[in-house]
Amino acid sequence: MRLPRRPVALLVMGLCCLSLLACMTSGPQKTLNAMADALGKNDSAAFLALMDTRQYAANQFNNMKQENRGLDMLDSLSRDLGLGGVDNLLGDIINMEDRLCTAFRRGVSTGEMMAQCRTATTPDCPWVPESLRKARIVELGADAAVASVTTPAGMTSWLALQKRGEQWKVVGRAIMEEEARRYAQAPAAAPAAPAAPAAPADPAPAEAGKPVNL
DSSP states (O other): OOOOHHHHHHHHHHHHHHHHHHHHSOHHHHHHHHHHHHHHTTOHHHHHHTBOHHHHHHHHHHHHHHHOHHHHHHHHHHHHTTSOOHHHHTTTTOOHHHHHHHHHHHHHHHSHHHHHHHHOSSTTOOOOHHHHHTOEEEEOSSSEEEEEEEOTTSOEEEEEEEEETTEEEEEEEESSHHHHHHHHHSOOOOOOOOOOOOOOOOOOOOOTTOOOOO
16 A cells, blocks of 8 residues: 655654754763663663763762862862872772762662752752753863753752763763863873772662762
8 A cells, every 4th residue: 555645755854853853962962861861771880881980980079179178178288298189098998989889870770869869959969861861061172061950959060071982971070060161171080900809888878868969
């Protein structure tokens, strides 16, 4: 049976429009869309694959120093004494990357992080699928971009992204655009030295109602 020409033409036009929209989606937005899909599927492995967790951890440590003036003062003093930054002093005590990966695995796989970010009243929890899909992207060049993400609770924060090969990855989170731009344009973190495998430990449950600060 032959189909009427008009419906066939409309179908072809619709497919062309969908293809055009897919091509027009920026590289950074494709990464955020994939993160949204991973959150919706509780797929923590896919979610973490879209991040440079080492660089994200380094930038998160910087966020902690800015939010804690005492830690910032210790950082300045240790550098003045030639001991390196406080991240070096605490390196053997706090493995920020491992802690973040553990928290992300738990938060994504259980759906806990997405639920908390949806209602969080602080601008440090952007991990809501529909918010990531509606992010406002600002490209800073061929290999760097920032994204403004506003949650259903009206909280806005910024994600920093860098292009690694053919894929864009999230490398940091910040409350202010200026800080996110700095993270996005910073050199990539050096790879970590291989360490002996450790037995996985179950993370402590998050306090009820308290947003995950990731």
